[in-house]
Amino acid sequence: MFAYVESLRMALSAIWDNKLRAALTTLGIIIGILAVTLMGTLISGLDRSFEKSMSFLGRDVLYISKHEWFGQEEWWEIRNRPDLKVDYIEKLKNQSKYVIAAAPVAMRSVNITRKDEMAMGINLAGTTPEFAQTAFMNIESGRFYTEGEDRSGARVIAIGYDVANALFENENPIGKKVKIGNYVFRVVGVTEKQGKFLGLFSMDNRAIIPLGTYQRLFARRGWMRLDVKVDDEHIDEAKDEIIAIMRRLRGLRPEEKNDFAVNQQDAFRQQYQTMKIAIGGTGLFITVLSLVVGGIGIMNIMFVSVKERTKEIGVRKAVGATQGSIMRQFLLEALFICLFGGAVGIVLALGGSFLIDKFVFPSTMPVSLALISLILSSVVGVVAGLAPSYKAARLDPIEALRYE
Amino acid sequence: MADLIKLNGLQRYYEVGGETVKALDGVDLIINHNEYISIMGPSGSGKSTMMNMIGCLDSPTDGTYEFEGEKVHEMDDNQLASIRNRKIGFVFQTFNLLPKLTALRNVELPLIYANIPKDERLELAEIAMDKVSLTDRMHHKPNELSGGQRQRVAIARALVTNPSIILADEPTGNLDSKSGVEIMDVFDELHNEGNTIILVTHEAYIAKHAHRTIHILDGRIEKDAQNKTTKQRKQPSKKKATL
Numbered sequence: 225m226f227a228y229v230e231s232l233r234m235a236l237s238a239i240w241d242n243k244l245r246a247a248l249t250t251l252g253i254i255i256g257i258l259a260v261t262l263m264g265t266l267i268s269g270l271d272r273s274f275e276k277s278m279s280f281l282g283r284d285v286l287y288i289s290k291h292e293w294f295g296q297e298e299w300w301e302i303r304n305r306p307d308l309k310v311d312y313i314e315k316l317k318n319q320s321k322y323v324i325a326a327a328p329v330a331m332r333s334v335n336i337t338r339k340d341e342m343a344m345g346i347n348l349a350g351t352t353p354e355f356a357q358t359a360f361m362n363i364e365s366g367r368f369y370t371e372g373e374d375r376s377g378a379r380v381i382a383i384g385y386d387v388a389n390a391l392f393e394n395e396n397p398i399g400k401k402v403k404i405g406n407y408v409f410r411v412v413g414v415t416e417k418q419g420k421f422l423g424l425f426s427m428d429n430r431a432i433i434p435l436g437t438y439q440r441l442f443a444r445r446g447w448m449r450l451d452v453k454v455d456d457e458h459i460d461e462a463k464d465e466i467i468a469i470m471r472r473l474r475g476l477r478p479e480e481k482n483d484f485a486v487n488q489q490d491a492f493r494q495q496y497q498t499m500k501i502a503i504g505g506t507g508l509f510i511t512v513l514s515l516v517v518g519g520i521g522i523m524n525i526m527f528v529s530v531k532e533r534t535k536e537i538g539v540r541k542a543v544g545a546t547q548g549s550i551m552r553q554f555l556l557e558a559l560f561i562c563l564f565g566g567a568v569g570i571v572l573a574l575g576g577s578f579l580i581d582k583f584v585f586p587s588t589m590p591v592s593l594a595l596i597s598l599i600l601s602s603v604v605g606v607v608a609g610l611a612p613s614y615k616a617a618r619l620d621p622i623e624a625l626r627y628e
Numbered sequence: 629m630a631d632l633i634k635l636n637g638l639q640r641y642y643e644v645g646g647e648t649v650k651a652l653d654g655v656d657l658i659i660n661h662n663e664y665i666s667i668m669g670p671s672g673s674g675k676s677t678m679m680n681m682i683g684c685l686d687s688p689t690d691g692t693y694e695f696e697g698e699k700v701h702e703m704d705d706n707q708l709a710s711i712r713n714r715k716i717g718f719v720f721q722t723f724n725l726l727p728k729l730t731a732l733r734n735v736e737l738p739l740i741y742a743n744i745p746k747d748e749r750l751e752l753a754e755i756a757m758d759k760v761s762l763t764d765r766m767h768h769k770p771n772e773l774s775g776g777q778r779q780r781v782a783i784a785r786a787l788v789t790n791p792s793i794i795l796a797d798e799p800t801g802n803l804d805s806k807s808g809v810e811i812m813d814v815f816d817e818l819h820n821e822g823n824t825i826i827l828v829t830h831e832a833y834i835a836k837h838a839h840r841t842i843h844i845l846d847g848r849i850e851k852d853a854q855n856k857t858t859k860q861r862k863q864p865s866k867k868k869a870t871l
């Protein structure tokens with residue numbers, strides 16, 4: 225028992241005697257631990273912003289479109305697929321028992337002007353009022369347009385938070401006029417600030433008008449998506465059913481492939497998982513590499529330490545140190561050098577995580593990862609210390625004493 | 629009681645470049661409790677080899693070695709370490725103190741490996757330092773001590789575990805004659821207290837302190853005799869039984 229405490233004390237004082245050398249050798253360990261913990265922080269942050277983005281999509285909304293998200297089809301195959309039609313919406317709603325709401329969405333990029341102000345590159349969506357249910361958006365002020373306005377092709381518009389800010393700096397936009405090209409629209413609502421989707425497309429940089437108006441003014445045919453909100457307890461059944469209905473609407477024979485795609489959040493999830501594995505794998509690779517390099521450094525320095533202290537080992541053996549106690553002393557030394565490196569790595573990672581949290585995206589360093597890091601560095605220490613410690617333990621006392 | 633030490637046909641051969649060096653070539657020897665022995669002999673005759681053997685630092689090539697009836701020549705590494713720790717105090721010509729530890733810590737060292745609690749360790753170490761009259765130098769590092777003082781620290785370290793025997797290989801070899809005499813006074817005193825002491829020396833006046841002198845030549849005992857010239861000392865008291 226006391227021998228253990230003493231081994232610890234001796235190991236620590238040996239490290240203290242060679243502070244600088246110990247600090248330098250831990251560099252590999254520090255980098256390894258830093259890599260693994262920062263990677264954890266990064267992934268936690270990505271997870272968070274990914275989940276936030278996914279909330280724009282909604283788990284229970286299916287997106288029927290010409291192409292699969294992240295699909296493998298050739299572009300020409302997709303181009304040859306027939307366009308989706310507005311009247312599918314009614315048919316889907318009538319024939320499916322799971323559909324809760326459905327909205328066709330057509331989209332294009334426009335510039336919106338008001339007097340001298342211009343908002344450029346706005347995503348203009350033409351859709352029906354049910355979009356309010358499928359799109360997980362809230363109206364901040366004003367209202368969404370009505371069925372009647374939709375049917376009559378009224379020139380009303382709901383604008384995103386950023387658009388409102390750009391065009392109406394200190395005014396209430398509701399009831400005011402804006403122009404898209406030469407067409408004048410009356411602002412009826414402003415949508416709540418939502419942020420960016422996957423950090424790429426701002427959800428606040430858009431405007432929404434009735435589909436009828438959209439088709440009359442901009443495009444009668446062309447790209448369209450059908451957003452279908454389904455019973456969230458039967459998402460898979462709903463998907464199968466919708467595929468069946470769509471095939472019937474398209475008149476496909478059993479042997480023919482789908483000429484449309486029913487997408488859902490999962491596609492993003494899978495894509496995200498792949499990316500996460502790539503990031504995690506890279507991090508793991510860096511970690512393992514630097515831990516191995518660090519371990520070799522520790523082993524090397526421990527061999528030097530054993531050599532330098534050959535005489536000391538001889539003296540200790542002469543007064544009764546067993547092989548075990550010598551082994552323990554040097555193993556503890558290697559272990560503590562690595563634990564020290566691990567601790568420094570974690571402290572640096574805490575700092576790094578703080579910066580990422582502050583300047584990149586909200587994130588936290590997972591505590592479990594810090595613990596794993598410490599365990600990892602202990603393992604490296606013990607493994608790297610084994611050979612030198614064994615060498616020290618096996619030294620012949622007389623030869624060791626004679627060593628100068 | 630068994631003999632303290634019993635060597636029988638002890639051999640220690642070294643293979644050097646295809647040649648066999650017979651450092652010890654059949655040594656028979658019995659040493660009893662409370663003997664005071666000096667070993668003499670020319671350089672290379674095997675004195676140190678024999679001391680290392682008796683001190684359980686080395687193992688014989690052939691022959692038997694019994695220490696208090698236990699067969700040392702059959703012991704494994706851990707058993708040898710334990711004997712060195714509990715039963716043997718070794719004093720070296722070059723002191724062999726750990727330079728980073730204070731005198732007291734150096735003396736404490738064997739007790740650490742004897743698994744003795746810290747308070748008791750320091751107490752025993754202080755007692756040992758007192759025996760070599762160095763209580764005023766306990767917190768000095770070896771390089772802050774004179775050669776004679778260092779050797780006294782080394783002696784304190786050797787006797788701190790209250791061993792059965794104290795072995796000293798040329799303990800005065802690195803000291804001037806005045807310090808040498810001081811060291812021999814310490815050994816005389818330890819012997820009077822009941823300790824068993826073997827020391828190697830090249831100096832006749834040092835050897836005279838002992839009661840028995842063994843001469844070694846070419847790895848064999850050439851002569852083994854009681855010292856007639858030893859001035860009559862008071863009969864040593866029985867060895868105290870502490871620890």
Ligand SMILES: Nc1ncnc2c1ncn2[C@@H]1O[C@H](COP(=O)(O)OP(=O)(O)OP(=O)(O)O)[C@@H](O)[C@H]1O
Pocket residue numbers: 642643644649650651669670671672673674675676677678
């Ligand atoms: N490790 C070794 N390898 C080979 N030969 C050795 C070894 N150690 C000692 N010897 C040889 O054994 C013989 C005895 O050596 P030892 O050190 O016992 O002599 P010694 O009597 O102590 O001499 P000195 O008075 O010079 O200290 C010498 O011939 C020496 O060369």
Ligand SMILES: [Mg+2]
Pocket residue numbers: 675676677797
């Ligand atoms: Mg010698």
